[in-house]
Amino acid sequence: FKLKRVELIGFKSFADRTRLEFGSGTAAVVGPNGCGKSNLGDAINWVLGEQSPRSLRGDRMADLIFNGTRLRPATSMAEVSLTLLDATALEAKHPVRAIPIAVPAGTTSAAESAGAATEVEDGDVPVAPQVPSRLHFRDGEIVITRRLFRSGESEYLINGDACRLRDIQDLFMGTGLGPDSYAIIEQGRIGQILSSKPSDRRSIIEEAA
Amino acid sequence: FKLKRVELIGFKSFADRTRLEFGSGTAAVVGPNGCGKSNLGDAINWVLGEQSPRSLRGDRMADLIFNGTRLRPATSMAEVSLTLLDATALEAKHPVRAIPIAVPAGTTSAAESAGAATEVEDGDVPVAPQVPSRLHFRDGEIVITRRLFRSGESEYLINGDACRLRDIQDLFMGTGLGPDSYAIIEQGRIGQILSSKPSDRRSIIEEAA
Amino acid sequence: SRRQFLEAFQAINANFAETFRTLFGGGVGAMRLSDESDPESGIDLVAQPPGKRLQNVLLLSGGEKALVALALLIAIFRYTPSPFCILDEVDAPLDDSNVERFTRMIRAMSQTTQFILMTHNKRTMEICPLMYGVTMEEPGVSKLVSVRFETPQDADELPAAASF
Amino acid sequence: SRRQFLEAFQAINANFAETFRTLFGGGVGAMRLSDESDPESGIDLVAQPPGKRLQNVLLLSGGEKALVALALLIAIFRYTPSPFCILDEVDAPLDDSNVERFTRMIRAMSQTTQFILMTHNKRTMEICPLMYGVTMEEPGVSKLVSVRFETPQDADELPAAASF
Numbered sequence: 154f155k156l157k158r159v160e161l162i163g164f165k166s167f168a169d170r171t172r173l174e175f176g177s178g179t180a181a182v183v184g185p186n187g188c189g190k191s192n193l194g195d196a197i198n199w200v201l202g203e204q205s206p207r208s209l210r211g212d213r214m215a216d217l218i219f220n221g222t223r224l225r226p227a228t229s230m231a232e233v234s235l236t237l238l239d240a241t242a243l244e245a246k247h248p249v250r251a252i253p254i255a256v257p258a259g260t261t262s263a264a265e266s267a268g269a270a271t272e273v274e275d276g277d278v279p280v281a282p283q284v285p286s287r288l289h290f291r292d293g294e295i296v297i298t299r300r301l302f303r304s305g306e307s308e309y310l311i312n313g314d315a316c317r318l319r320d321i322q323d324l325f326m327g328t329g330l331g332p333d334s335y336a337i338i339e340q341g342r343i344g345q346i347l348s349s350k351p352s353d354r355r356s357i358i359e360e361a362a
Numbered sequence: 363f364k365l366k367r368v369e370l371i372g373f374k375s376f377a378d379r380t381r382l383e384f385g386s387g388t389a390a391v392v393g394p395n396g397c398g399k400s401n402l403g404d405a406i407n408w409v410l411g412e413q414s415p416r417s418l419r420g421d422r423m424a425d426l427i428f429n430g431t432r433l434r435p436a437t438s439m440a441e442v443s444l445t446l447l448d449a450t451a452l453e454a455k456h457p458v459r460a461i462p463i464a465v466p467a468g469t470t471s472a473a474e475s476a477g478a479a480t481e482v483e484d485g486d487v488p489v490a491p492q493v494p495s496r497l498h499f500r501d502g503e504i505v506i507t508r509r510l511f512r513s514g515e516s517e518y519l520i521n522g523d524a525c526r527l528r529d530i531q532d533l534f535m536g537t538g539l540g541p542d543s544y545a546i547i548e549q550g551r552i553g554q555i556l557s558s559k560p561s562d563r564r565s566i567i568e569e570a571a
Numbered sequence: 572s573r574r575q576f577l578e579a580f581q582a583i584n585a586n587f588a589e590t591f592r593t594l595f596g597g598g599v600g601a602m603r604l605s606d607e608s609d610p611e612s613g614i615d616l617v618a619q620p621p622g623k624r625l626q627n628v629l630l631l632s633g634g635e636k637a638l639v640a641l642a643l644l645i646a647i648f649r650y651t652p653s654p655f656c657i658l659d660e661v662d663a664p665l666d667d668s669n670v671e672r673f674t675r676m677i678r679a680m681s682q683t684t685q686f687i688l689m690t691h692n693k694r695t696m697e698i699c700p701l702m703y704g705v706t707m708e709e710p711g712v713s714k715l716v717s718v719r720f721e722t723p724q725d726a727d728e729l730p731a732a733a734s735f
Numbered sequence: 736s737r738r739q740f741l742e743a744f745q746a747i748n749a750n751f752a753e754t755f756r757t758l759f760g761g762g763v764g765a766m767r768l769s770d771e772s773d774p775e776s777g778i779d780l781v782a783q784p785p786g787k788r789l790q791n792v793l794l795l796s797g798g799e800k801a802l803v804a805l806a807l808l809i810a811i812f813r814y815t816p817s818p819f820c821i822l823d824e825v826d827a828p829l830d831d832s833n834v835e836r837f838t839r840m841i842r843a844m845s846q847t848t849q850f851i852l853m854t855h856n857k858r859t860m861e862i863c864p865l866m867y868g869v870t871m872e873e874p875g876v877s878k879l880v881s882v883r884f885e886t887p888q889d890a891d892e893l894p895a896a897a898s899f
């Protein structure tokens with residue numbers, strides 16, 4: 154994988170749709186205190202599957218949705234998409250689609266729903282996405298999206314298809330990415346590897362093995 | 363009180379006798395990573411009565427004694443003295459003496475021993491201090507000293523007289539100084555007041571009251 | 572006693588509102604009793620940087636958290652001056668404009684409280700009339716090099732031995 | 736499996752010894768199994784900066800701890816390259832000469848791993864071909880200003896809007 158793009162809307166202080174393109178070199182993120190740099194790191198940690206609000210510096214998951222300023226109302230959805238480049242294996246597993254569809258929360262993974270008709274459970278109401286997504290899917294790219302609504306519901310999507318958290322975690326198995334990954338060092342936590350328990354250090358090496 | 367001088371010998375990386383004089387203005391302590399800046403802060407925290415090795419970034423109290431380098435052997439004692447200026451009350455309580463005497467560990471406070479003969483308990487063996495102390499006591503000054511020996515014994519002294527930890531704590535009651543004082547912010551802990559429990563915050567305000 | 576606590580709480584709270592405004596250049600900072608009816612109640616902190624909504628202090632950024640903590644500390648010192656105060660690299664998370672506000676505040680407080688600041692930041696060094704350099708010329712052994720200069724511009728003429 | 740773990744442990748340990756030497760300019764860094772005879776044993780870290788005695792990692796300074804953690808992280812990356820790595824102000828506790836060594840290491844690793852560095856340090860910005868400025872011109876709302884420059888000296892010509 155190579156990281157190509159991050160897009161966020163309604164996530165913490167990023168009220169408007171914001172897009173960061175990455176090249177192959179190192180990128181610096183700079184700005185005054187409190188402007189939103191660490192919020193970007195939280196967004197990437199969240200879309201990779203982070204489940205604990207505490208690890209995202211909040212009390213509840215709703216703290217992740219833009220909660221307004223003096224001049225702007227709070228929004229009702231937070232969405233983050235990660236576009237990764239991977240010319241190899243992924244093509245076969247997730248056929249690329251042109252338009253993302255909103256699928257009832259809790260459905261099975263994209264690969265399964267592409268093959269067989271899904272059983273509609275009681276109470277499934279399709280939730281229309283808040284904003285028409287401008288994501289485009291190209292060959293060799295994979296786009297992972299996570300949405301959270303004020304109601305507490307959250308959706309995961311791979312290339313526009315609803316999927317489960319497990320599907321996203323499977324994608325990143327063995328690459329060191331994923332929630333609590335050693336590849337994401339949050340602010341003030343660089344010394345944590347040293348003060349953690351010896352058994353925690355072992356699990357970091359096991360993950361890399 | 364006003365802080366006038368700090369003297370240390372054998373405390374952490376300060377193998378040789380080192381003296382810092384303070385004037386009335388702000389003092390900066392600068393230097394490369396690992397040179398000993400935070401060790402100075404630990405020394406002041408320790409002489410004010412800090413009992414927990416963990417708060418001094420060690421595992422055991424013996425970690426506070428200089429443990430040698432490739433070219434130097436470890437020392438067997440750590441000593442830190444704090445000289446404070448206070449023209450008022452203190453004069454009456456601790457008569458100023460010319461020379462510090464080594465008193466058996468565990469004796470009563472200086473004021474008591476000056477008045478009445480102390481009962482000698484079993485096994486009291488006077489411990490000669492490692493180095494003849496060059497402390498001079500002047501009017502309006504009070505010198506607090508703490509020593510730790512490899513054997514684990516520690517001594518507290520006020521103006522050269524052996525005393526108990528309680529005596530030092532009594533001196534600083536109500537000034538905000540003392541172990542775990544809000545007036546000493548260790549490296550990396552400035553945000554701790556915010557993440558501590560509401561009841562801990564209350565005890566900080568109670569101490570200041 | 573309870574009366575003493577409440578008196579201290581109110582006075583420090585008034586100081587905190589002021590030091591918060593000075594360090595953030597505006598906004599609102601306050602202490603609240605978690606439970607007004609409980610005489611032993613804990614204390615919550617609320618902070619609202621200028622232009623932002625009132626939020627849980629956990630959501631603040633690294634630099635904002637350091638400023639709130641410093642504002643509270645100075646508010647306590649204004650009520651019960653402490654003979655001295657040691658701040659070990661508290662300026663590390665701050666950007667240049669917040670270091671400026673921090674050093675201005677320290678300078679104003681240095682009449683009543685003696686500060687000892689461990690720092691790597693040159694702007695912070697500039698406000699200190701006294702500077703101690705700690706070196707390890709002999710590996711593993713700390714030695715002090717003292718430099719006293721009255722006006723900050725002397726800093727440039729620091730003897731080479733003490734330059735870090 | 737156990738064999739896989741031991742193989743990874745040994746390879747990463749060899750990397751760690753090397754990255755430690757590079758970041759500290761000498762000395763010894765190593766991982767040790769807390770209990771050799773226990774197949775599920777935890778891992779201890781030993782660090783010995785140049786010229787110092789071998790000590791418990793807790794006694795290291797703030798800057799030294801950051802360097803040890805970075806050395807271990809890079810040692811893991813050399814064994815299992817991760818697609819990208821986010822480091823949020825890890826250079827804050829480092830003095831100038833250690834920032835230099837840190838940025839040299841990142842530059843060397845950027846062939847295999849993509850780094851995203853949140854920083855306030857101008858020396859760190861200089862090694863980044865791409866720089867995103869985050870501003871809050873509208874209070875409470877983050878906006879991005881992107882500046883891409885190929886060679887670091889362009890940094891001085893940053894548009895005023897993005898200067899921080």
Ligand SMILES: Nc1ncnc2c1ncn2[C@@H]1O[C@H](COP(=O)(O)OP(=O)(O)OP(=O)(O)O)[C@@H](O)[C@H]1O
Nearest residue numbers: 165186187188189190191192218219220632633634
């Ligand atoms: N749900 C939310 N809605 C709106 N704003 C939010 C939300 N969550 C956090 N914020 C704001 O984001 C700001 C913190 O941003 P962040 O931690 O990214 O700053 P930073 O750029 O990393 O600063 P520093 O340099 O101090 O580390 C806070 O001031 C907070 O008010």
Ligand SMILES: Nc1ncnc2c1ncn2[C@@H]1O[C@H](COP(=O)(O)OP(=O)(O)OP(=O)(O)O)[C@@H](O)[C@H]1O
Nearest residue numbers: 374395396397398399400401427428429796797798
């Ligand atoms: N008992 C001891 N004997 C000898 N050296 C010690 C002892 N305890 C700690 N040290 C040394 O002191 C050093 C740490 O010093 P300190 O934490 O004061 O550095 P610092 O100047 O604050 O650095 P930084 O800028 O990184 O925070 C360590 O390298 C450690 O080896």
Ligand SMILES: [Mg+2]
Nearest residue numbers: 191340632633
């Ligand atoms: Mg931050």
Ligand SMILES: [Mg+2]
Nearest residue numbers: 400549796797
């Ligand atoms: Mg330090």
